[in-house]
Amino acid sequence: MKFFVALSAIAAFASSASAACFSEKLGYPCCSANNKNVVYTDSDGDWGVENNNWCGMSTGGDCWATALGYKCCQSTSVVVETDANGKWGIENNEWCGIVSGGSNPNTGRTTRTTTTTVKPSPTPAVPSYPYELKNDPVPSKGCGKSPGIKTGSFQFQWGGRKNRLVHIDLPNNYDNNHPYRLVFGMQCMGGSGANVRNEQYYGLKPLDTGKTTIFVAPEGNGQQLPWGQEDYQLFDELLEKLKTDLCIDESRVFSTGFSYGSMFSNGLAWDHQKVLRGVAVYETAAVNIWLPKNTGLPIAWMGVLGFDDGLCTPQMGRQARDVILKNNSDGGKAVNERAEEAQPNGPHKCYEYKQVDQRFPVKWCTQSGGHQWEHKDPGSWQTWVPQETWDFITKF
Structure with missing residues (x-):
């Protein structure tokens, strides 16, 4: 992709890669495979309800975007950005992958959110080798942290x-x-x-x-x-x-x-x-x-x-x-x-x-x-x- 994602999003994806779904690391079970009814969506993912308890919807294997750490688009086919991986849209203030042909997986799922969000603009491409003269800085992962080394x-x-x-x-x-x-x-x-x-x-x-x-x-x-x-x-x-x-x-x-x-x-x-x-x-x-x-x-x-x-x-x-x-x-x-x-x-x-x-x-x-x-x-x-x-x- 030609843009950043927040470091926190990368970390969250990495830590949940071995789990069946994102909610297990938060202390909630995964929804059963036949449960497609999304009751609530937040920054962690899509939530359903089973046995009067919250459960997390699994997104693994839905479309090409999941392999890159992103969700599949569920309710939009508006293309915001296109790169070598495919077409990208935005849902719930996050990037999502659009399946070719405009049809998305898990059609019929209803997503409801309790907040109103504004679609973000795509983040500019990260400068990489070979750099142009006077390129924008490329911050290391130590940025934002208390310095681990002193003079x-x-x-x-x-x-x-x-x-x-x-x-x-x-x-x-x-x-x-x-x-x-x-x-x-x-x-x-x-x-x-x-x-x-x-x-x-x-x-x-x-x-x-x-x-x-x-x-x-x-x-x-x-x-x-x-x-x-x-x-x-x-x-x-x-x-x-x-x-x-x-x-x-x-x-x-x-x-x-x-x-x-x-x-x-x-x-x-x-x-x-x-x-x-x-x-x-x-x-x-x-x-x-x-x-x-x-x-x-x-x-x-x-x-x-x-x-x-x-x-x-x-x-x-x-x-x-x-x-x-x-x-x-x-x-x-x-x-x-x-x-x-x-x-x-x-x-x-x-x-x-x-x-x-x-x-x-x-x-x-x-x-x-x-x-x-x-x-x-x-x-x-x-x-x-x-x-x-x-x-x-x-x-x-």
């Missing part, structure tokens, strides 16, 4: 019995009804998640003057190479916890990182395109790290390259970029687009590729400099990287 650090149990320390910063005016952007900061080799937090998540947090973003920095695996194959599972489970415990905009999740942290974020860009809106990688490479299979799906991507980097060399950085350019453009044509790069020893230059899908921009920033994330323009004491990154992730 600071917590031990996260994942993969059964494993534990990983996670650092997190929520806006100090956190509102559980407001979906927030989520930005991961991945540590480098020899660094730590604590350092990422101390460095204000690669300098991004001070730029969030509108308090729109939740920042999180998980610790690496404690080994010399701090990110490996199993950390993809860590990322999945941690992201799910954050979306469950906090109000996250699921369409605006980003990962950043430097060196090995950028290589891990770049790897996530190969197979997490549907849950990550984009990544910003500082001095990256697509070698010397476990990488998943590239799905070929596009993702927003920003890269920072120092011409003098002897670890993640310019050749490695450009190769990592070209994988994304191929994914993000028709037939991979953007790979052959020549980016304008900085002049040696001059100010930085950021180039936005023209031949990629506008929903999946690729931003390429270059400058003379070695293996570092806080590149600075000549004569400047302040790094330009955070502002360029912030401009990138806030364009969506």
Whole structure:
């Protein structure tokens, strides 16, 4: 269907799926199969009477809509919405499925209600991948709940019995009804998640003057190479916890990182395109790290390259970029687009590729400099990287 249903309705359907009818979970028996006389209808369903007691009417198997968690239309054939599943009407302020041909099951049933309701307008479609620029937020299931996580650090149990320390910063005016952007900061080799937090998540947090973003920095695996194959599972489970415990905009999740942290974020860009809106990688490479299979799906991507980097060399950085350019453009044509790069020893230059899908921009920033994330323009004491990154992730 092309519209929402309330979370409470989803939960009610899920909890009653194993029961013979909806009323059993409410403490009432189901009506016998030959009882088709509806005496009363409310938000739970249709009610009959047997032996001077209320009983619930079973809707299982009536029409195609029941398999999707909806009722069949009983008294209306007015089509309000049509999608790939079929034709939809509205009864008792709820969506219902219309059987083909306009004839509905259980004809002859009389529905009576004691309240007057106004037909609702169909809810707009939920934005989904691939998202358009400036799409409406996609609230996570943590919206509306008291936050299960607070600013600071917590031990996260994942993969059964494993534990990983996670650092997190929520806006100090956190509102559980407001979906927030989520930005991961991945540590480098020899660094730590604590350092990422101390460095204000690669300098991004001070730029969030509108308090729109939740920042999180998980610790690496404690080994010399701090990110490996199993950390993809860590990322999945941690992201799910954050979306469950906090109000996250699921369409605006980003990962950043430097060196090995950028290589891990770049790897996530190969197979997490549907849950990550984009990544910003500082001095990256697509070698010397476990990488998943590239799905070929596009993702927003920003890269920072120092011409003098002897670890993640310019050749490695450009190769990592070209994988994304191929994914993000028709037939991979953007790979052959020549980016304008900085002049040696001059100010930085950021180039936005023209031949990629506008929903999946690729931003390429270059400058003379070695293996570092806080590149600075000549004569400047302040790094330009955070502002360029912030401009990138806030364009969506």
